[in-house]
Amino acid sequence: MDTRLKGVTNIKFLGEFRDEYSLSALYNAADVYVNPSLQESFGQTIIESLSCGTPVVAFNYSGPVDIINHKQNGYLAKYKDYEDLSSGILWCLGNGRINKECRNTVIRQYSYPVISEKYIYNFNMLQILKNTHSCFILWVFISMAHLYHTV
Numbered sequence: 001m002d003t004r005l006k007g008v009t010n011i012k013f014l015g016e017f018r019d020e021y022s023l024s025a026l027y028n029a030a031d032v033y034v035n036p037s038l039q040e041s042f043g044q045t046i047i048e049s050l051s052c053g054t055p056v057v058a059f060n061y062s063g064p065v066d067i068i069n070h071k072q073n074g075y076l077a078k079y080k081d082y083e084d085l086s087s088g089i090l091w092c093l094g095n096g097r098i099n100k101e102c103r104n105t106v107i108r109q110y111s112y113p114v115i116s117e118k119y120i121y122n123f124n125m126l127q128i129l130k131n132t133h134s135c136f137i138l139w140v141f142i143s144m145a146h147l148y149h150t151v
Helices: 003-007 020-029 044-051 082-093 096-110 112-131 136-147
Strands: 033-035 056-059 074-077
Touching: 020 044, 033 044, 044 056, 044 096, 056 082, 074 082, 096 112
Parallel strands: 033 056, 056 074
Antiparallel strands: none
16 A cells, blocks of 8 residues: 555444445445456446545546546546555545535436436337347447447
């Protein structure tokens, strides 16, 4: 761990929590959520943290890249660079003003109305492709790209 974090004295490792109320309370109580995973397919815990207004620090690789906007709702550290990961923790701790943007990111990209609209779009695309006898693989590609980006 980067020696600059030695001055941070209020780090607590609390173990495992599974119920949504405890998780929500923990995310809301945290100043920053650190996801040091080297491979993350989506990042549900990242979405959970952001939805509670808690910024996230993660590596600039795989799933977090699609969710975290560097220095807007969190910090994307260079892949496998733990010094940069600790720099991200310090950056988030010093930039409490981004908490509102954390919540707004989730509302803009992952709220029920947004995701519902994307599913409706995908269903309509499936109907169009089915009627034109287009390849199913093409639909899957369009569907996945559309689901994780904008409508």
